[in-house]
Amino acid sequence: DTAVSQTPKYLVTQMGNDKSIKCEQNLGHDTMYWYKQDSKKFLKIMFSYNNKELIINETVPNRFSPKSPDKAHLNLHINSLELGDSAVYFCASSPSGTTTDTQYFGPGTRLTVL
């Protein structure tokens, strides 16, 4: 009964490649997010979508492009991967995207760029 799931769990790739991470939530939530956790465990939001519409787009390189085919899915595509993209990427969801919502996180995808 996984609430927020991500695939793959681990991703190892070469610099310059393009890769995607998928996220799905079965909680019936309207809002989904992508966060990046760096090697020092610092967590920062990248994007959020509400009902397939982009709401938050932090200062993230254009190489990162989120896509939400429906409100239960939010994928993250990364072009031309760089060493600095190595991190753990977390997907999250919340009921309606309001300020007081609790966000529920997926297990994370550890991306290693060689």
Add this chain to the structure above:
Amino acid sequence: AQSVAQPEDQVNVAEGNPLTVKCTYSVSGNPYLFWYVQYPNRGLQFLLKYITGDNLVKGSYGFEAEFNKSQTSFHLKKPSALVSDSALYFCAVTGGGNKLTFGTGTQLKVEL
């Protein structure tokens, strides 16, 4: 801009003793405060949140947190620590919109 500070990188406590993990915040407007826990190689798990009302908030696994508006603090507490509580704890705030801003995390180590 909103921010959260967790002044301690690591907190060590003996099993059975009370624990406190500190958090202070800065936000314009009403603060909505959250605590999450991250076990090794796992995602973040929600512990508790303060929205309004009683300053003492009770959450999962016996944790509670005290909201103090005058000190802009939201410290996480547990009366009796367990070895299984050892993990990385994050304080977070939303002050406008749905953007969660996290602190830098505090590693809690509970020893026998």
